[in-house]
Amino acid sequence: MAVVLRDVGQYIQGAGELDNLGKFVKKLGNKFLLICSPNNKQRIGDRIETALNSVEKEIVYSEFHNQCTMEAIEKAVADGTAAGCDIIIGAGGGTAIDTAKAVATKMGGIPCVIIPTIASNDAPCAGLSVVYNEEGVVVKVINMVRNPDVVLVDTGVIAQAPRKFLVSGMGDALATYFEARACWRTGARTMARGNCSHTSLAMAKLCYDLLLEHSVKALEAVDRNEVNEDLENVVEACIYLSGFGAICGGLAAAHAINDGLGAVPQIHANGTSHGEKVAFGLIAQLILEKAPEEEWNTVLDYIHAVGLPSTLADLGVTEFVEADIRRAAKIAASPKEFTKNVRADITADEVYEAILAADKAGAAK
Ligand SMILES: [Zn+2]
Known part of the structure; x- marks a missing residue:
């Protein structure tokens, strides 16, 4: 391709x-x-x-x-x-x-x-x-x-909008690099109808690096309704690089799990945003990928630093209903979803276990 x-x-x-x-x-x-x-x-x-x-x-x-x-x-x-x-x-x-x-x-x-x-x-x-x-x-x-x-x-x-919107954008952008990398590794077809390129992967990595370096100070600026260099950098990551990456780098399990979580009644009723679900989905994707511990820790530390959700409770699940989470996993693992861009044979049971492990990891940090 x-x-x-x-x-x-x-x-x-x-x-x-x-x-x-x-x-x-x-x-x-x-x-x-x-x-x-x-x-x-x-x-x-x-x-x-x-x-x-x-x-x-x-x-x-x-x-x-x-x-x-x-x-x-x-x-x-x-x-x-x-x-x-x-x-x-x-x-x-x-x-x-x-x-x-x-x-x-x-x-x-x-x-x-x-x-x-x-x-x-x-x-x-x-x-x-x-x-x-x-x-x-x-x-x-x-x-x-x-x-x-x-x-x-x-x-x-x-800068005039409430901080929660930028936090959601950070969640959506946080997954960009890891999803593009998954597509790069498996040769998945992106929404641009081709493979992830060197350019797309490098831009996705830049997106991640800008977020890690500038997010906390960008949020401080938004709290004061001010624009600073950190906010400029994070907005470039959240709007330009994240959008480019989603189309040309490709999506993977983080977005597929977001789609699945959207069908959980408690999460839907909670009004949990796209970016919040994607950030949690990313933790589960890293589990499915058996990502190195250092990478894990960096992502979880970031999620906590900016106030993104890292547990099911954070997403609005106050009472655990196994059937709801199993249905979310089934949606995420369905053939038309992006989970296959991590590995073609991932099952709904594996996604379910990854969601539970993500919840546990988020709570333990
Ligand atoms: Zn998205």
Whole structure:
């Protein structure tokens, strides 16, 4: 198989960059459909409008509410088509961004601009949308014609969001290197439809190194609603490198176990985030891989230092129900899942034992 790299058109990151939006998008389209929640419209809508007006572009607003569902996508497509928009902007967290990417795809692959307002996951740079139903269950994944044309991250905006969002982003990004390494070792096919390359593996390692070095100080900055160099480094890891890594480096057991844990009623009811489940899934992946103790300790120390979950109780499991955890393990080990990228013959029983061992290891530290 070939190595395949698939990246965003332009990635811009820095404090105050939102006000420079016009210069990065002016050649991409003329009438912009802005998809975001009323809350984010209030936060940054005026700045987006001013930036676009400064380069003589029009803007039409399409109100978004919480979930990336087929209904939300179809409503925004109708808004964009009726207004004659030729370019999409998605601003917000993961679901508004995923909706915008799907809308650009459904409108014939027109240009798509992404403005994350939190750094809680790797959605901004990924060239796909995860679509849910009203109950919050994944119904399909829509692949974009190409990755977003522009991803613009104003770290001044990210620094205003509560720390829990950045902690979630750290959990998602923490697994990037280990998942890419698993795919590298087994020759797994990534979502870019090729093998993990030297480039992707090196970028995934850089993601891990930046997190280890800068996360604690980045969180201190967010607590003060300030931008510092540490926050810039961590945001680059959580939004750019983590997204690139997920697509071009590949996913493995950490994300598969996240998918399984999402079906545990207590964890779902707890509102546990994607990144939190991925971080716990990573501990279980390291057990499945029989990772060296030093690596283990480094990952667990990091998880504790930034406040990510390391036990089932942390994820919201107050009462252990064996059948629920066995079902999570079964989902994670199913043939369409990424656990096979660690080793092709991993069974649901092995994943179940790894989850219990991860819980024990997390509690012991
Ligand atoms: Zn993820």
